Amino acid sequence: MELAKIEKLLEKYFEGETTISEEKELKVYFTRENVPPHLENYKSMFEYFSKESTITATRDLKLSAGKKRKYAWVGIAASIALIAGIFLQKTESSTKHLGTYEDPEIALQETKKILQMVSQYMNEGKQELVYLKEFENTKNKFIK
Numbered sequence: 001m002e003l004a005k006i007e008k009l010l011e012k013y014f015e016g017e018t019t020i021s022e023e024k025e026l027k028v029y030f031t032r033e034n035v036p037p038h039l040e041n042y043k044s045m046f047e048y049f050s051k052e053s054t055i056t057a058t059r060d061l062k063l064s065a066g067k068k069r070k071y072a073w074v075g076i077a078a079s080i081a082l083i084a085g086i087f088l089q090k091t092e093s094s095t096k097h098l099g100t101y102e103d104p105e106i107a108l109q110e111t112k113k114i115l116q117m118v119s120q121y122m123n124e125g126k127q128e129l130v131y132l133k134e135f136e137n138t139k140n141k142f143i144k
Contacts, residue, residue, distance in 0.1 A: 003036060010042065 006029055012018045013026060030039075030046035101107040 006039070010039075 006026070009018060009022055009026055013023065018026070027046050027050050029035075030043045031050055035043050101110065
């Protein structure tokens with residue numbers, strides 16, 4: 001019965017749903033000498049956790065409150081700069097006219113140039129279809 005309970009606790013542990021008391025129960029179980037062979041892999045992991053949990057800090061860490069306040073102002077300044085940048089970008093992009101031509105003849109020539117380029121790429125892709133047609137003919141010879 002205990003083995004089934006430990007296996008269920010392991011399943012909950014790997015799903016991240018165990019409580020602290022359940023995790024302690026797992027640590028106690030896996031630090032014993034006799035662990036079933038199919039659970040031996042977990043023994044070293046829980047022994048490591050038990051050993052590492054006993055380590056304590058060797059010196060005190062001092063934090064000063066002055067630095068925290070300085071970084072708060074940097075965050076505020078960065079937020080203001082970001083908002084100003086977004087505002088300036090919106091007003092700048094709304095005044096630009098991208099891709100328009102005043103002279104209709106120039107617009108026609110540019111359109112023809114772009115369509116010629118698209119046609120060229122389409123024809124390059126179409127050359128590969130010859131092999132597909134040959135495959136279709138061969139298939140029809142064998143399957144009748």
